[in-house]
Amino acid sequence: MIGEKNRILVVGGGSWATANIKMLTDNPVEKEISWWMRSEQAAEHIRQFGHNPNYLSSVEIRVPAKNISTNLKSLFGKADIVLLNVPAAFLKEALTDIKPEDFKGKKVVSAIKGIVPDENMIIAEFINQRYGVSFDDFMVISGPCHAEEVALEKLSYLTIASGDTELAAEFAGMLSTRYINTIVSDDIWGTEYAAVLKNVYAMASGICHGVGYGDNFQSVLISNAIRELERFVAAVHPIDRDIKESAYLGDLLVTAYSNFSRNRTFGNMIGKGYTVTAAQLEMNMVAEGYYAVNCLHEVNKQYKVPMPICSAVYAILYEKRSPVLEMKHLAGQLS
Numbered sequence: 001m002i003g004e005k006n007r008i009l010v011v012g013g014g015s016w017a018t019a020n021i022k023m024l025t026d027n028p029v030e031k032e033i034s035w036w037m038r039s040e041q042a043a044e045h046i047r048q049f050g051h052n053p054n055y056l057s058s059v060e061i062r063v064p065a066k067n068i069s070t071n072l073k074s075l076f077g078k079a080d081i082v083l084l085n086v087p088a089a090f091l092k093e094a095l096t097d098i099k100p101e102d103f104k105g106k107k108v109v110s111a112i113k114g115i116v117p118d119e120n121m122i123i124a125e126f127i128n129q130r131y132g133v134s135f136d137d138f139m140v141i142s143g144p145c146h147a148e149e150v151a152l153e154k155l156s157y158l159t160i161a162s163g164d165t166e167l168a169a170e171f172a173g174m175l176s177t178r179y180i181n182t183i184v185s186d187d188i189w190g191t192e193y194a195a196v197l198k199n200v201y202a203m204a205s206g207i208c209h210g211v212g213y214g215d216n217f218q219s220v221l222i223s224n225a226i227r228e229l230e231r232f233v234a235a236v237h238p239i240d241r242d243i244k245e246s247a248y249l250g251d252l253l254v255t256a257y258s259n260f261s262r263n264r265t266f267g268n269m270i271g272k273g274y275t276v277t278a279a280q281l282e283m284n285m286v287a288e289g290y291y292a293v294n295c296l297h298e299v300n301k302q303y304k305v306p307m308p309i310c311s312a313v314y315a316i317l318y319e320k321r322s323p324v325l326e327m328k329h330l331a332g333q334l335s
């Protein structure tokens with residue numbers, strides 16, 4: 001059970017955090033939202049004008065000014081639910097002042113689709129090991145859903161996965177709106193890893209587009225990607241799951257085909273010859289897959305699952321191999 005007052009703290013100031021704020025405040029269940037971001041300039045703009053100056057600026061923010069702060073520790077004490085939404089690469093930095101006792105009695109939701117670098121852990125695993133939060137008090141929000149389409153109130157489906165599906169259903173009831181349908185799942189591991197992997201496949205899709213492959217090839221790439229994804233999640237967490245569900249296949253499709261996709265856009269630039277730094281500077285948003293493919297390379301040393309697509313993306317981004325030659329080599333391994 002979530003605390004009676006439904007006090008939700010959103011941690012992160014990017015597009016998806018802004019979209020989550022919109023969904024939570026459009027949903028009719030009474031709740032008190034507070035919001036942490038690292039930029040005081042952005043926080044002050046939102047307090048004064050009710051819009052995020054940097055991400056989804058058209059969205060009207062209905063969070064009381066006193067609840068918006070850059071001091072995470074002060075907001076933590078007033079929350080029943082902590083919704084983590086900074087890119088995985090910056091999660092440790094964001095939580096610097098937070099101790100395991102600060103998490104005591106709270107439910108934690110991750111809307112992050114990434115792996116914590118160096119630790120090489122998905123968010124559930126990291127929050128469990130570092131802060132002692134059990135998998136029954138943890139939820140992950142996933143599914144095919146771009147923040148930009150939430151801003152436009154386009155019909156979308158989100159999956160809420162938790163060790164405690166009653167808790168997931170309760171939280172789903174706080175998120176659903178006219179334009180958001182929710183699905184409950186007990187597959188934290190599969191849901192998180194599928195979301196991490198699809199970012200890498202979206203980069204592969206972008207790279208292929210960037211070097212000149214067409215839609216015909218991309219379809220083959222993505223049908224191989226879902227098989228690679230299925231093999232990997234089955235090795236890491238073998239349970240009975242239908243990989244065609246929205247949280248797995250759906251998320252892969254939206255990110256691999258949509259022009260809103262950060263990871264695909266990043267990959268496209270790499271395919272066109274940008275360096276990693278140039279692509280990152282050009283984007284002004286974070287492509288999680290860049291960090292994740294390095295972590296997956298480490299994690300898979302344990303499982304040794306054949307992952308030709310991930311290996312190709314890793315070779316291009318971390319071993320500076322030619323995108324043209326690496327994709328040609330990959331093409332020879334697809335079926």
Ligand SMILES: NC(=O)C1=CN([C@@H]2O[C@H](COP(=O)(O)OP(=O)(O)OC[C@H]3O[C@@H](n4cnc5c(N)ncnc54)[C@H](OP(=O)(O)O)[C@@H]3O)[C@@H](O)[C@H]2O)C=CC1
Pocket residue numbers: 012013014015016017038039054055085086087088090093111112113114145146147148262284285286287288
């Ligand atoms: N966007 C989407 O549609 C979806 C995103 N997600 C996930 O949500 C998470 C957040 O992504 P998203 O909201 O898209 O991010 P954005 O790309 O929109 O924004 C980037 C965020 O990262 C922060 N940031 C950038 N560099 C640093 C740094 N060096 N240190 C600390 N923070 C930094 C930015 O803070 P600042 O503004 O202060 O620079 C900003 O909050 C990711 O895991 C993503 O995969 C999940 C589903 C959908």
Ligand SMILES: O=C(CO)COP(=O)(O)O
Pocket residue numbers: 113143144145146199202251254255256260261262263264
């Ligand atoms: O996870 C997302 C959509 O479900 C967002 O990631 P991309 O922007 O790379 O597609």
